Amino acid sequence: MNSTLLVNISRFILLLAVQIVIFNNMNFLGFIMPLPYMLFIVLYPVNGNRAALLLASFLLGLTMDVFSNSGGVHAAACLTLAYLRPSIFKFSFGISYEYQTIKLNDVLTPERFSFILISVVIHHFTLFILEAFQVSFFWDILIRTLLSTVFTIISCIIIIYLIKPNKR
Template structure:
């Protein structure tokens, strides 16, 4: 059972990195929107796993994306931060329900799932673009890039989640 979990997460990790590096890093909607779908790993990662391991995996995920994207350590910092704050975001979105052993993301409402995903994406993108632009004098550019890239990432992520969803209607 646990070997299957490790294999599944390892496969997601590799496939999301490959998709990001080979496909989504090359997309440029409207000249500045690059969806960052590798964040789905932070969304799909099992809830009951150790937080310290998850933070390290989040750093490694961001670092690998940084290597292929030539973005210094922006992805690594943003991913590590979101991995650290993920339990607080989950507590905010799902209440204390997520702390129970029987909690599964698939048992929550679609609105809660999308809200959780949106918080992860917006938080990540805010940190990423703050580091990239590194100036509050360009606040409008920061807002434009954060909002538009977050919207693009959220839409594509929802499409990918629905495409690979285990439940069939």
């Protein structure tokens, strides 16, 4: 139990550091930025404490906001994702997901991919809506969501393969 806590805390810090130092400086075509820091919420243990996840994702988002001067945009997006996570699990892995031993950081199966895809889309869509804050930017929001989703998923999968623990 304690080791999961330690793994999660180090994941929190490492993902934030990688996001701020490396991925925040990536700008494809001037406006597409991969945001793999939300992998923390995706990789959180399936049966872990929900309140702790909500608090942790709020802190995660708020730290990103401090670094990107955006108020509470990232915090709101992370919270939404953290709150909707059980429903996404139910959709991707079936109703009895709580009784299975789901490991997300493993070989990519269709279920895992669909889970990551839906999570990223929800997170990015909330993020860009709140960031633009105007209906007149609707197409802009959609394009940003779509393109950034592609790049975030690619970076997420690369990170998952890189940090895949205990190869047997």
